[in-house]
Amino acid sequence: MxxxxxxxxxxxxxxxxxxxxxxxxxxxxxxxxxxxxxxxxxxxxxxxxxxxxxxxxxxxxxxxxxxxxxxxxxxxxxxxxxxxxxxxxxxxxxxxxxxxxxxxxxxxxxxxxxxxxxxxxxxxxxxxxxxxxxxxxxxxxxxxxxxxxxxxxxxxxxxxxxxxxxxxxxxxxxxxxxxxxxxxxxxxxxxxxxxxxxxxPVVENAYEAISKLIEHRNKRDCQIIECLRKAGGLAVLEIVDIIYKDYPESVKPAAANSIVQHLEKLIDENRVEKSGEKFLLVEIKEKL
Ligand SMILES: [Zn+2]
Known part of the structure; x- marks a missing residue:
């Protein structure tokens, strides 16, 4: 940072x-x-x-x-x-x-x-x-x-x-x-x-700053979807370990909160489903 x-x-x-x-x-x-x-x-x-x-x-x-x-x-x-x-x-x-x-x-x-x-x-x-x-x-x-x-x-x-x-x-x-x-x-x-x-401090361009923030969150959605596509089904901490593999352990609790928020959003959007502790992609389930 x-x-x-x-x-x-x-x-x-x-x-x-x-x-x-x-x-x-x-x-x-x-x-x-x-x-x-x-x-x-x-x-x-x-x-x-x-x-x-x-x-x-x-x-x-x-x-x-x-x-x-x-x-x-x-x-x-x-x-x-x-x-x-x-x-x-x-x-x-x-x-x-x-x-x-x-x-x-x-x-x-x-x-x-x-x-x-x-x-x-x-x-x-x-x-x-x-x-x-x-x-x-x-x-x-x-x-x-x-x-x-x-x-x-x-x-x-x-x-x-x-x-x-x-x-x-x-x-x-x-x-x-x-x-x-x-x-x-x-x-x-x-x-x-x-x-x-x-x-x-002041940010020169409001439109750009908001776009970047949305993009950053969309990218995180995509990373999570990619993990689930590769692994089939993952628990929250397993997703954290993949996405934040280069980060110190100390950031992982906050990272887990953020991943949970993303998963809740993806569930609301009908793109992810929860099964026990694991999260699955709806698209994969539909193919089975
Ligand atoms: Zn506040």
Whole structure:
């Protein structure tokens, strides 16, 4: 894996977009979660809020002072993972930030979370003169969304595509791939759109990044099918041992989870069947 590119605590990355780091680097969060502020006047939209760490509040305070930001009109949460949302209450209830978060409207795709407004697919934030389109992108989680900023042809991918060579995790691979395919179709006439991920640096071409991710997963499907075609029937760990033969033992539990997700997808697609512990190709069974 390529080493992580160093990212500054905050950076204005385009005329309408600034990126702030949540101060939570780690094996799953890479350089930390990216928080985005959108807009150019003294009121901004905030995408995700981080974990509520003091170091993020310092970053946030420094940035808003330097850029004369007086108000956050809306917060949009990409999904309910801890590193994206856990800091919400601590920001909203901080007496030192009472003016900044006065009457801020918080949006996310509804789950059972209370006191949060529902989102529709298209929202127009006229008061700060940007047009943001919401693209539901379930699969990473049930409530995951991406956003498209029309004025800058920019796609905020949340955790559906990461900024470096790391493949995102997913709760359901089949649903995840369907969501990615839907986003790819959405971007088909926006081929030069830039991608702003929730982890890692800016990716120049959103369409290409999403295509590559789908391709990578399709390739894994093909590898599994090839193994089953050769062997007739295999258990999960046998497939892992073949596909990940050059990898250290330590990656194999995570690899097994990924293979299970692929097998579930292939079963849903009626291409693979389970028989006891073994997985078989439907095409082979039909020939017998
Ligand atoms: Zn996530």
């Amino acid at each position: 390529e080493p992580l590119a160093p990212l500054p605590n905050f950076k204005i990355i385009s005329p309408l977009v600034a990126r702030l780091l949540a101060g939570n680097p780690g094996p799953f969060t890479m350089q930390g979660t990216n928080i985005y502020l959108i807009g150019c006047n003294d009121s901004r939209i905030m995408i995700d809020v981080g974990e509520g760490l003091d170091c993020f509040k310092d970053t946030f305070n420094t940035f808003i002072k330097q850029n004369n930001i007086k108000h956050i009109s809306h917060i949009i949460l990409t999904h309910s993972h801890h590193d994206h949302v856990a800091g919400l209450q601590s920001l909203l209830s901080d007496p030192n930030l009472a003016n900044i978060f006065h009457n801020t409207i918080v949006y996310k795709i509804p789950t059972d979370t209370k006191h949060i407004n529902n989102l529709t697919e298209a929202q127009k934030y006229a008061e700060i003169q940007v047009t943001i389109q919401i693209k539901t992108t379930v699969g990473h989680t049930k409530d995951h969304l991406c956003l498209y900023l029309h004025e800058e042809n920019a796609f905020f991918s949340g955790d559906s595509v990461l900024g470096q060579n790391y493949s995102p995790v997913f709760e359901n691979l089949r649903i995840f791939i369907n969501s990615l395919t839907s986003n790819l179709n959405f971007l088909a006439d926006k081929r030069s759109a830039v991608l702003y991920p929730s982890h890692g």
